Amino acid sequence: MEASLIGFAALMVLILARVPLGVAMGAVGVIGFALTQMFEYGNPRGWNAALTMIGSTAFDTGLAYGLSVVPLFLLMGNLITESGMSRELYRAANAFLGHFKGGLALATVVSCGAFSAVCGSSMATAATMSKVAMPSMREYRYADSLATGAIAAGGTLGILIPPSVILVIYGLMTETDIGKLFVAGLLPGLVGVLLYMAAVSVVVHLKPEIGPAGERSGWGERREALKGVGCIGVIFIVVMGGIYAGIFTPTEAAGIGASGAFLLALLSGRIGAAGIRRALTNAARTTAMLFFLVIGAVIFSNFINLTGLPMLLRDWVMAQGFGLLTVILVLVAIYLLLGCVLESMSMILLTVPVFYPMVQAMGMDLIWFGILVVVVTEISLITPPVGMNVFVLRGVVSDVKLSTIFRGVTPFWVADLCRLALIATVPSISLLLPGTLG
Amino acid sequence: MDTVNSETLIRWFDRLVNRPLRVVAMVVMFLMMATTLVDVVGRYLFDAPLKGAFELTELMLAAVIFLGLPLITAENGHIAVDLLDSLMPARLQRWLIGLANVLAFGVFAWVLWDKAFKVLRYGDTTAVLQIPYAWLCFLMAATTTLSTLALLLMLFIKGDRLVVRGGH
Amino acid sequence: DTTKLTLSSWLPSGHPLVKDVIVPWTEQVEQATEGRVEIVMLPSALGHPKMHYDIARDGQADITYGAHGYTPGRFKLYKMVEFPFGGDSAEATSVAYWKVYNQSLGKAGEHRDVQLLGLFTHGPGHIHNSRKTVSAAADLKGLKLRVGGGIMNDLASDLGAVTLQKPSSSIYELMSSGVADGTLFPLESVTAFNIQDKATHTTLVPGGLYNFSFFVAMNRDRFAGLSQQDQDAVMSVSGEALARLAGRVWDRVDAAALEALKTNGNEITEAPEALIDEVRASVDPMVEAWQAEAAELGIDGAAALQAFRAESDAPAAP
Ligand code: NA
Ligand code: NA
Numbered sequence A: 001m002e003a004s005l006i007g008f009a010a011l012m013v014l015i016l017a018r019v020p021l022g023v024a025m026g027a028v029g030v031i032g033f034a035l036t037q038m039f040e041y042g043n044p045r046g047w048n049a050a051l052t053m054i055g056s057t058a059f060d061t062g063l064a065y066g067l068s069v070v071p072l073f074l075l076m077g078n079l080i081t082e083s084g085m086s087r088e089l090y091r092a093a094n095a096f097l098g099h100f101k102g103g104l105a106l107a108t109v110v111s112c113g114a115f116s117a118v119c120g121s122s123m124a125t126a127a128t129m130s131k132v133a134m135p136s137m138r139e140y141r142y143a144d145s146l147a148t149g150a151i152a153a154g155g156t157l158g159i160l161i162p163p164s165v166i167l168v169i170y171g172l173m174t175e176t177d178i179g180k181l182f183v184a185g186l187l188p189g190l191v192g193v194l195l196y197m198a199a200v201s202v203v204v205h206l207k208p209e210i211g212p213a214g215e216r217s218g219w220g221e222r223r224e225a226l227k228g229v230g231c232i233g234v235i236f237i238v239v240m241g242g243i244y245a246g247i248f249t250p251t252e253a254a255g256i257g258a259s260g261a262f263l264l265a266l267l268s269g270r271i272g273a274a275g276i277r278r279a280l281t282n283a284a285r286t287t288a289m290l291f292f293l294v295i296g297a298v299i300f301s302n303f304i305n306l307t308g309l310p311m312l313l314r315d316w317v318m319a320q321g322f323g324l325l326t327v328i329l330v331l332v333a334i335y336l337l338l339g340c341v342l343e344s345m346s347m348i349l350l351t352v353p354v355f356y357p358m359v360q361a362m363g364m365d366l367i368w369f370g371i372l373v374v375v376v377t378e379i380s381l382i383t384p385p386v387g388m389n390v391f392v393l394r395g396v397v398s399d400v401k402l403s404t405i406f407r408g409v410t411p412f413w414v415a416d417l418c419r420l421a422l423i424a425t426v427p428s429i430s431l432l433l434p435g436t437l438g
Numbered sequence B: 001m002d003t004v005n006s007e008t009l010i011r012w013f014d015r016l017v018n019r020p021l022r023v024v025a026m027v028v029m030f031l032m033m034a035t036t037l038v039d040v041v042g043r044y045l046f047d048a049p050l051k052g053a054f055e056l057t058e059l060m061l062a063a064v065i066f067l068g069l070p071l072i073t074a075e076n077g078h079i080a081v082d083l084l085d086s087l088m089p090a091r092l093q094r095w096l097i098g099l100a101n102v103l104a105f106g107v108f109a110w111v112l113w114d115k116a117f118k119v120l121r122y123g124d125t126t127a128v129l130q131i132p133y134a135w136l137c138f139l140m141a142a143t144t145t146l147s148t149l150a151l152l153l154m155l156f157i158k159g160d161r162l163v164v165r166g167g168h
Numbered sequence C: 001d002t003t004k005l006t007l008s009s010w011l012p013s014g015h016p017l018v019k020d021v022i023v024p025w026t027e028q029v030e031q032a033t034e035g036r037v038e039i040v041m042l043p044s045a046l047g048h049p050k051m052h053y054d055i056a057r058d059g060q061a062d063i064t065y066g067a068h069g070y071t072p073g074r075f076k077l078y079k080m081v082e083f084p085f086g087g088d089s090a091e092a093t094s095v096a097y098w099k100v101y102n103q104s105l106g107k108a109g110e111h112r113d114v115q116l117l118g119l120f121t122h123g124p125g126h127i128h129n130s131r132k133t134v135s136a137a138a139d140l141k142g143l144k145l146r147v148g149g150g151i152m153n154d155l156a157s158d159l160g161a162v163t164l165q166k167p168s169s170s171i172y173e174l175m176s177s178g179v180a181d182g183t184l185f186p187l188e189s190v191t192a193f194n195i196q197d198k199a200t201h202t203t204l205v206p207g208g209l210y211n212f213s214f215f216v217a218m219n220r221d222r223f224a225g226l227s228q229q230d231q232d233a234v235m236s237v238s239g240e241a242l243a244r245l246a247g248r249v250w251d252r253v254d255a256a257a258l259e260a261l262k263t264n265g266n267e268i269t270e271a272p273e274a275l276i277d278e279v280r281a282s283v284d285p286m287v288e289a290w291q292a293e294a295a296e297l298g299i300d301g302a303a304a305l306q307a308f309r310a311e312s313d314a315p316a317a318p
Helices: A002-017 A021-039 A046-062 A065-082 A085-097 A103-116 A122-139 A144-159 A164-174 A178-206 A219-228 A232-245 A250-268 A273-307 A310-321 A325-341 A343-360 A367-380 A390-396 A402-423 A429-433 B003-046 B051-075 B090-122 B134-156 C016-032 C049-057 C077-081 C088-103 C150-158 C166-178 C187-190 C218-225 C229-239 C240-263 C274-296 C300-313
Strands: C003-008 C037-041 C063-067 C114-121 C125-127 C144-147 C162-165 C184-186 C201-204 C211-221 C267-270
Touching: A002 A021, A002 A273, A021 A046, A021 B003, A021 B090, A046 B051, A046 B090, A046 B134, A046 C049, A065 A085, A065 A122, A065 A164, A065 A250, A065 A273, A065 B003, A065 B051, A085 A103, A085 A122, A085 A219, A085 A232, A103 A144, A103 A178, A103 C037, A122 A144, A122 A390, A144 A164, A144 A178, A144 A367, A144 A390, A144 A402, A164 A325, A164 A343, A164 A367, A164 C184, A178 A232, A178 A250, A178 A367, A178 A402, A178 A429, A178 C114, A219 A232, A232 A250, A250 A273, A250 B003, A273 A310, A273 A343, A273 B003, A273 B051, A310 A343, A325 A343, A325 A367, A325 A402, A343 A367, A367 A402, A367 A429, A367 C211, A402 C049, B003 B051, B003 B134, B090 B134, B090 C274, C003 C049, C003 C114, C016 C229, C016 C240, C016 C267, C037 C229, C049 C063, C049 C114, C049 C267, C063 C162, C077 C088, C077 C187, C077 C211, C077 C274, C077 C300, C088 C114, C088 C240, C088 C300, C114 C218, C114 C240, C144 C166, C150 C162, C184 C187, C187 C229, C211 C218, C218 C300, C229 C240, C240 C267, C274 C300
Parallel strands: C003 C037, C003 C063, C144 C162, C144 C184, C201 C267
Antiparallel strands: C063 C211, C114 C211, C125 C184, C125 C201
């Protein structure tokens, strides 16, 4: 117990000292594992055990069939990005919403949501949509705060609306059905889009000058714009429909989705050899980056496992007789705090193994918990001081101050808290759709 | 070490390490995608799923991860939190983090070599196609060693990244 | 003072193998050593099931259990118990396995990197599917069957089935979507994985179409670190006693599953002699190949197999 708390403290120090997260988690995990073996269990060869654990973990994680969805969904998103379909999405959303007050920001939120349906990562969604949406919002003299806020927040939808890399990792850690998790993310994701749109409306109502209305598009133009996004719709329906109807497993769906994106990109002639090369290598690079993190986190959680913390925590909470809502509130508070400094993937990797046995013992559905956890971590992506989506955006529009972006995401942050409250109190938002899967 | 030499070093690293790894990673990534497609299409249309698709996918996943590791390491692309940078003199911090990274990756590489020889001795193979796992283990050990080398060079040339300007 | 040993377990804590075998065994160890050895089960597994031999060898956990078939290529001799017609009772096959291992197989030193505490099998494996009564190899033609690796896979594809090598945990998903038409499973797994409403046709193969070999292993150095008295105490409740304990539990859950399938109205047929002959024809070359492998390790495979089948009271060897 003490050992795990010291471990968490040491980890925080290393992370704040800018040691890469994977290295920090791995190092603390190995040292903690060795010391626990030696002093808690009297194992004289504790170091040997800890060092060999690195090798087994790397091998084990690298060869996890279930995790092969990660590179394949990344590849699917990359191919769609490279073929410029994000631009079409934005044009379509704009044709319908552009003439409202704050219309371009509304269109940004909607096209972020739509792009999330074929992209597994929030950072990729934010990065892609910023390149498309930012120039036109500037052209229409939107305030930088609203423009960047809408993109950074809209990007967070990427990990809740399926496919989602983080839901895959959550599913594997808790042995929860990944297909059901994906289906469960649909409604909360939709609620997210609606609440973000409400946030834009409220903001432009209070300060009309920051989001002027654009021109109204005719129906002919709208029909034309919709045609351009058909491919994305097709891919989404094949992938999610295939999972929903049980035609293929989520892992297979990722491969089919990537192949579909590949064929559509080739057939539409919108992607050259260079684009395909970039999509393939970037998927490989991001995979390496994510898995290095995952390997570090698994090593760390093996150490926490050895100390027995998850079970001690579960037994303690059960003995106190807390209600489920109290526990959820405390967990949400912990996540919001952690979310200030940690990036979403590391947050999930570090906390879920510790918390899930406890909420499971309290009778909470692990699919519901997964959605709740992902929504909280989404918030962390736009919470200062370390908000990965905000950083991504800052990388694309380098002339906007970080503080401006953080100011711009505030209304969306409030919308997120509303959604969080909804999801924490109304489990059926998360459980309705997966319940129909049987 | 002066700048000209650093530039040369980076160019050589790019030519001998990054570029070949990029090409191989790209090919494996493509094959991973194609494997699922062939397996599913074969199953539905011809009652003939691809033999060993499951284990091929696993092998390729591990290969993609470890082929990408030196690439992302040479780009300084591992996720880190730069929050309290001002608390320590920049040069001291750079050296401390650099040494921690080299040490961590060095240990990682060493245990993977050890693991690879154990797997070779046991003769572990996949279940259906009976592909020996030792090949993969040696690949993992080798690319992790290359990552360690990249980190050492970065410390040595006082650079943050080991990539040719203008490349991706 | 007590020695605390860690145990890494990869099955859910409610699984009969954990609840009724591993946990009672750890209690027996504590009793036999008068509390000098305490076994702590870790909250979750330290890795994938296939890593569990290595986990004990390297001392990441002191004690593990696992299956030889999860690491193909590493062990050879265990296949003896996985061939068809090994026996109808898991208790008999498990005890026979341990005895034959000690008489002959153990000499090859396949487990030399760990302290072997036990060997056992589950109940006989049978054929379950959603489409039709299987009473000949011809009925298997084109049937999509989920299988593990190894003998299961070779046998099923030899008999004409389309084999899908997927983990057993994915069977519900595979069968409810129609990706798979059926699976090879011991009876217990049909109800444990909740597919009794989908796999409605079961063909029972006398002595089993296949079986599965499990081990319980302990870190060698940690075992050597115990006093001679405690080593003896640990072994007194392990080995044959552990094989009997595990086999009995498998037999019990298999019997319960058979009742449940009958109550559910599933069709249960016994494989006719013709199908058995077809299986025999397909397996003979595999047994021969295995005997050659065993010979390379200095083991008389034919004698071992005969001793095993005599002890497990199986139908006469082919
Ligand atoms: Na998504
Ligand atoms: Na944050």
